Amino acid sequence: CGSMSVNGAPTSRGARLPDPWTTKVAPTPPSLAPYFKFVQTNVLEHTSARVPLLPRDYAAFVAFMAQHGLSRATVAAIAAQLAHERVTGRGRWRRATLLDRLQLDVFQSYFERERPAFSTFFSNSTAHFQHLYWRNMEPELFASRPSESQQRDYEGAILYGYKAMDRMLARILDFAGRDTVIVLATALSQVPCVAYEAIGGKSYYRPRDFTAFARAFALPAHSKIEPVMAHEFSIELASAREAAQAHERLAAVRILGRAGMHVERRGNTVFTGCRIWEVVADDAVVGMGLGATARFYDLFYKVDGIKSGMHDPEGVLWIRRTNPEHAIYPEAVPLTALAPTLLDMFGIRPPPSMTSPAIPGYSNLVA
DSSP, X not given: OOOTTOOOOTTXXXXXXXXXXXXXXXXXXXXXXXXXXXXXXXXXXXXXXXXXXOHHHHHHHHHHHHHTTOOHHXXXXXXXXXXXXXXXXXXXXXXXXXXXXXXXXXXXXXHHHHOOSSOOOOOOHHHHHHHHXXXXXXXXXXXXXXXXXXXXXXXXXXXXXXXXXXXXXXXXXXXXXXXXXXXXXXXXXXXXXXXXXXXXXXXXXXXXXXXXXXXXXXXXXXXXXXXXXXXXXXXXXXXXXXXXXXHHHHHTOEXXXXXXXXXXXXTTEEEEEEOOOSOOOTTOEEEEETTEEEEHHHHEEEOSSOBOEXXXXXXXXXXXOSSOOOOOXXXXXOGGGHHHHHHHHTTOOOOTTOOSOOOTTOTTSOO
């Protein structure tokens, strides 16, 4: 349920809900599609002024949730959030935790109906808050300090996210029961991002309109553009030759006297994004090749916020076994050891591609 970078293996048994950033793997069963479209669009377009969903998309989402575990507590939380925004004009950032609540409703619905042998649930809201609001949690670590207004809005954002995730974990412990092994794995964690303080912090810029962007750089008319992360997007072309042409044109873009776009090609797909991190002046221009130029802010807009947190390899691993024994393991565990450990719990031999050994002491816990 939402785990990152799932593949599209057609032989998988059970339900599969890809993460919102996965654009080439469809949810299974197809009945998940209205929910997935709604969540994916809200996540990928969260920096846009308007989320491109039609009334029928909202209707399909509501109908899906009504049949897949929508709880009264989630409805009450949504109503309270919208009322808070209307009264105060602030706090829209909290909506990320509402998506978590909705997703947990769906997860619980499937879990209780199917009782799967193995299931996953992924949440990214607190990581999102860490990326944007670490500067507000510990302003003394940063040269570029937030304003008083920003502090009022975001000082407690990361703590708010952790509390919301604690409540989700408590709920999972409750409906999963004592006969279920539960693994909490953060994989990556985060630390303060102070590497860009000399330029006022790391800012992001994103195309205002993908269709206009493709036209401005003379990309093929049938190019399919999809957002990936905050400022990155992919361009799918009809052939590797067209992808090479698009790569060449975007690699030639100049902004502030240097290469303005990160460009990477894989087959007939080009991954790209603006690679300018400092604040761009209102009169800045984009060099588009062959002497053509355009105003920077006619093509791009600045994503709200400044990057304040960055990924770190040290995270958290907690395994709740079915027996009441408790132990603390102070040594670090390689992330690559987690997959073979999970297989080992089921008495399944890891494939040769998994080179790390399983964590000792966890064999056949649920066999």
